[in-house]
Amino acid sequence: xxxxxxxxxxxxxxxxxxxxxxxxxxxxxxxxxxxxxxxxxxxxxxxxxxxxxxxxxxxxxxxxxxxxxxxxxxxxxxxxxxxxxxxxxxxxxxxxxxxxxxxxxxxxxxxxxxxxxxxxxxxxxxxxxxxxxxxxxxxxxxxxxxxxxxxxxxxxxxxxxxxxxxxxxxxxxxxxxxxxxxxxxxxxxxxxxxxxxxxxxxxxxxxxxxxxxxxxxxxxxxxxxxxxxxxxxxxxxxxxxxxxxxxxxxxxxxxxxxxxxxxxxxxxxxxxxxxxxxxxxxxxxxxxxxxxxxxxxxxxxxxxxxxxxxxxxxxxxxxxxxxxxxxxxxxxxxxxxxxxxxxxxxxxxxxxxxxxxxxxxxxxxxxx
Numbered sequence: 528x529x530x531x532x533x534x535x536x537x538x539x540x541x542x543x544x545x546x547x548x549x550x551x552x553x554x555x556x557x558x559x560x561x562x563x564x565x566x567x568x569x570x571x572x573x574x575x576x577x578x579x580x581x582x583x584x585x586x587x588x589x590x591x592x593x594x595x596x597x598x599x600x601x602x603x604x605x606x607x608x609x610x611x612x613x614x615x616x617x618x619x620x621x622x623x624x625x626x627x628x629x630x631x632x633x634x635x636x637x638x639x640x641x642x643x644x645x646x647x648x649x650x651x652x653x654x655x656x657x658x659x660x661x662x663x664x665x666x667x668x669x670x671x672x673x674x675x676x677x678x679x680x681x682x683x684x685x686x687x688x689x690x691x692x693x694x695x696x697x698x699x700x701x702x703x704x705x706x707x708x709x710x711x712x713x714x715x716x717x718x719x720x721x722x723x724x725x726x727x728x729x730x731x732x733x734x735x736x737x738x739x740x741x742x743x744x745x746x747x748x749x750x751x752x753x754x755x756x757x758x759x760x761x762x763x764x765x766x767x768x769x770x771x772x773x774x775x776x777x778x779x780x781x782x783x784x785x786x787x788x789x790x791x792x793x794x795x796x797x798x799x800x801x802x803x804x805x806x807x808x809x810x811x812x813x814x815x816x817x818x819x820x821x822x823x824x825x826x827x828x829x830x831x832x833x834x835x836x837x838x839x840x841x842x843x844x845x846x847x848x849x850x851x852x853x854x855x856x857x858x859x860x861x862x863x864x865x866x867x868x869x870x871x872x873x874x875x876x877x878x879x880x881x882x883x884x885x886x887x888x889x890x891x892x893x894x895x
Contacts, residue, residue: 528701530668530694531556534624535564537672538596540709544570545595547584549577549603552636553692554626557598578603582610582623589619590748592739594676598624601634601643605650611685612651613750618727618735618773620679620714622672624688626695627803629881638881639692641803641854647687648832654770656777658686658784659832663806665699671829677712678784682776683734689831691854693804693883721745725755727769733776777833786829787838791817795824797893798846800839800863802828805852805884812889823893831859839866850892852876852884 528536535557538546546561558574565572571588575581581597588595599607604625614621627643629635643650647659658678662668668690675686717724717736726746728735738744747757752769754760777784791813792798801809806827816823826842828835839862843849849871851860860875867873876892878884 528665529556529696529698530662530665530690531626531696532560533665533669533701534598534672534688534690534695535560536703537669538622538676539564539568540669540706541673541676542594542711543596543676544568544593545585545588546571546597547573547575547581547588547595548597548599549575549581551578551600551603553628553695554598554600554624556695557624557626578606579610582607582614585621586610586614586617586619589621590740592742594620594680596622596624596676598626600626600628601630601640602632604643604646608646608650611657612653612655614685615651615655615657616750616752616773617748618683618737619685620683620737621685622675622679622688623685624672624690627689627691629879635881637692639804639854639883640879640881641691641805642858642879643689644831644855644858647689654774656682656684656774657832658682658684658777658830659689660686660829661689661802661831662694662829663803663827664694665697666701667829668694669701669703673709677710680714681712681734682780683714683737684777689803691803697804717744726757727753728755729768729772733772733779781833784830785833785835785838787835788827788829790825790827792824792826792842792845795822795845796847797821797823798842798849799823799825799889799893800828800842800849800851800859801825801853802831802859805854808884808886809852809889811886812893815886815890816893819894821893828859834862834866836866839863840868840870843867843870846871849873850876850889852889854878854884
């Protein structure tokens, strides 16, 4: 199957029962598949009038207790940002899939890019929490789609699955796990009566229990800064408490959220940091370089946000150089440079012409 199909299958395996979206290359297969599959299992598929409405519908569906998702690409992702911020401050679990293509604007509709890394983290304004996962294979797309739903439910946060056109459209033979092997996490429900329920109360774990609309719990939801009841407030102390808590609930669990993959790092003298489809080329380049006696290893961030700073800092302590190949003008390279803290030189390898970075390009730079 192709990556987009694996994404749809992963969402269904995670318990998806509502999808709202608008077709856009190169993510349209996800919507097409779910438009056929969801009605067969009692779920709902809605093609909305645009991406703004799609994100709003996903928020509404999540509030009544169902697992909800939307899928899009660059221009549509831009339109979703205001409502992603709404989901972040209102702490509404949801999954947003962005199959990246070339930009800016209409850009390169059918060609790959990795230019939405910073937008995924900071596309919506203000200090807001978000988790971003970046698969590099069809099988991992399935796995990370399931994990995206689990993280969204566990931390009451929007989670972005940041694919790219190559991962979305590559066809690979995969073995999918049996449903009994898949871990499913659901949101924590309140243990108090509707009369005693505070939707945004301060808890020991910083994650308030979430009641479903329609089950007797009536509470206020707003994009404004709010107190524990959910109603807007201008009290500086309550605003400070809210904004610090919704960001802290991700930062304090970063060790549980962050996932990286490593290859040949044990004795590496040169490090490569790559993600998404570019990590496929990087993996092959590392194997080729090792065959020529070059001691090189690969660090692949599976979680892009929160960014794995500690892992990159550790790598910088070990190697003489770090190469960062990516299909943009160096967005992750800047993060790697900051995390390296001047301990080693960071060398970007960028490409923005709609073509993938090849293993040979990376190998040539490794030799240099």
